[in-house]
Amino acid sequence: MTAFRALIVxxxxxxxxxxxxxxxxxxxxxxxxxxxxxxGEATPISLGQRGAAAFWxxxxxxxxxxxxxxxxxxxxEGGQRALILLGTSPTAFFYSKALVNFxxxxxxxxxxxxxxxxxxxxxxxxxxxxxxxxxxxxSLSAPGTLFTAIVSESDKRHLLLPVMMFPLVVPVLxxxxxxxxxxxxxxxxxxxxxxxxxxxxxxxxxxxxDGALYSRAVD
Amino acid sequence: xxxxxxxxxxxxxFVENLxxxxxxxxxxxRASFTLERxxxxxxxxxxxxxxxxxxxxxxxxxxxxxxxxxVLGIDIVSGREAVRGLVASLNxxxxxxxxxxxxxxxxxxxxxxxLGRDADAIDxxxxxxxxxxxxNTPLDSFSSGMKQRFALARLALLQRDLILLDEPExxxxxxxxxxxxxxxxxxxxxxxxxxxATHADDRFHGLGDLEVVLVGGRPxxxxxxxxxA
Numbered sequence: 511m512t513a514f515r516a517l518i519v520x521x522x523x524x525x526x527x528x529x530x531x532x533x534x535x536x537x538x539x540x541x542x543x544x545x546x547x548x549x550g551e552a553t554p555i556s557l558g559q560r561g562a563a564a565f566w567x568x569x570x571x572x573x574x575x576x577x578x579x580x581x582x583x584x585x586x587e588g589g590q591r592a593l594i595l596l597g598t599s600p601t602a603f604f605y606s607k608a609l610v611n612f613x614x615x616x617x618x619x620x621x622x623x624x625x626x627x628x629x630x631x632x633x634x635x636x637x638x639x640x641x642x643x644x645x646x647x648x649s650l651s652a653p654g655t656l657f658t659a660i661v662s663e664s665d666k667r668h669l670l671l672p673v674m675m676f677p678l679v680v681p682v683l684x685x686x687x688x689x690x691x692x693x694x695x696x697x698x699x700x701x702x703x704x705x706x707x708x709x710x711x712x713x714x715x716x717x718x719x720d721g722a723l724y725s726r727a728v729d
Numbered sequence: 730x731x732x733x734x735x736x737x738x739x740x741x742x743f744v745e746n747l748x749x750x751x752x753x754x755x756x757x758x759r760a761s762f763t764l765e766r767x768x769x770x771x772x773x774x775x776x777x778x779x780x781x782x783x784x785x786x787x788x789x790x791x792x793x794x795x796x797x798x799x800v801l802g803i804d805i806v807s808g809r810e811a812v813r814g815l816v817a818s819l820n821x822x823x824x825x826x827x828x829x830x831x832x833x834x835x836x837x838x839x840x841x842x843x844l845g846r847d848a849d850a851i852d853x854x855x856x857x858x859x860x861x862x863x864x865n866t867p868l869d870s871f872s873s874g875m876k877q878r879f880a881l882a883r884l885a886l887l888q889r890d891l892i893l894l895d896e897p898e899x900x901x902x903x904x905x906x907x908x909x910x911x912x913x914x915x916x917x918x919x920x921x922x923x924x925x926a927t928h929a930d931d932r933f934h935g936l937g938d939l940e941v942v943l944v945g946g947r948p949x950x951x952x953x954x955x956x957x958a
Contacts, residue, residue, distance in 0.1 A: 512840070513840060513841040513842075513843065515840075516836070516837050516840030516841050517837075517841060519837075520826065520829065520833075520837050523828070523829060523833065524826065524828040524829065527828050527867075528828055583826060583827070583828055586827065587822050587823070587824060587825050587826065587827050587868075588820070588822050588823070588824040588825075589824055589825050589826040591790075591824060592818070592820070592823070592824020592825065593824070593837075593838065593841055593842070594813075595788050595789065595790055595813060595816075595818060595824075596813060596816075596817060596818075596838070596842055596887070597810070597813040597814045597842060598841045598842065602841070
């Protein structure tokens with residue numbers, strides 16, 4: 511078993527055994543969407559336009575709980591620190607953890623989609639929706655993994671994570687909301703591919719740059 | 730006789746004026762000693778005397794502010810990655826994943842550190858530390874003593890050249906302490922060098938080759954066994 515695969519198996523095992531972060535991410539995301547659906551006008555168009563922003567804001571806020579829980583397992587008993595001091599590459603830790611975080615957030619996003627459709631009355635098509643969900647969660651999981659590591663030593667990490675991470679992912683959130691709106695309401699001006707490409711660039715940049723910075727955060 | 734030291738041109742572990750400051754306080758000041766293969770250095774001193782800081786510097790977890798240390802001639806700062814491949818530590822907390830079983834934790838270490846041990850070797854080492862029947866139990870449900878035994882099992886599996894022990898006697902019962910003494914004797918016989926911070930140096934009677942007594946971060950004396958300080 512390669513080192514990278516072993517680290518992915520480790521994170522997946524812990525994710526599947528301790529579902530607290532997963533469930534709380536889903537619950538917080540659903541609550542934020544519910545609150546957004548109850549605020550403002552209840553006309554179908556207004557609800558539909560709020561839906562995309564509420565979905566991604568809910569998923570972002572939920573992701574902070576999920577990511578904190580994911581790093582808690584590394585922090586509490588010092589597992590990651592011990593393996594790094596024994597010679598494991600911090601970069602391997604980043605990519606395995608970011609990949610499993612992506613998987614977890616993607617599943618949370620899939621579970622939130624029918625709730626979003628029920629609350630806001632509209633939703634993107636399945637194929638395009640999955641693509642945007644994948645690109646959006648890729649763009650959240652990489653900086654989320656890095657920032658969780660940065661704030662992990664602080665007692666206030668649950669508070670610091672969304673505060674520190676939000677400014678960095680604002681461009682991602684704006685882009686992914688635009689992509690979702692275009693997919694939901696139609697793309698009369700042919701802008702969707704530009705927004706989707708921008709989202710893909712954000713994802714790529716985060717996975718490259720955050721991976722390079724991770725060793726400085728944990729070592 | 731051509732010793733390893735003479736071939737390398739220096740001792741296995743070389744610590745010279747190693748110092749570490751936290752804020753304005755020197756947690757460790759001018760610690761110096763040398764250690765050869767097969768030797769055990771005991772670090773003793775009260776709480777806050779700098780024992781753990783010294784071990785953390787040697788494990789490359791901390792960068793010293795003054796002085797230097799080498800392992801097999803490799804500087805612990807400039808050659809950090811190489812030193813990490815030679816060193817294994819038992820810290821508090823020991824460093825593992827509580828959500829994984831004992832066997833899964835060792836399988837993970839085996840894979841990520843490319844140790845090349847098979848499942849039988851992992852079973853054997855867990856049986857050796859008395860965790861054979863608990864190897865499929867998550868470490869979260871282990872007692873503190875069982876976790877310490879697990880940490881010993883991992884050290885035994887790693888087979889590193891320099892072993893750093895931070896109060897390894899903590900939480901161990903009488904049988905666990907005998908196991909620890911057996912491991913130390915075996916590691917010494919294998920040629921590993923060991924640095925052990927302890928409050929119970931009498932537990933290692935007859936095993937220690939060198940004692941470094943730290944007071945307020947400063948070594949007051951160090952003596953080789955049988956040699957007056």
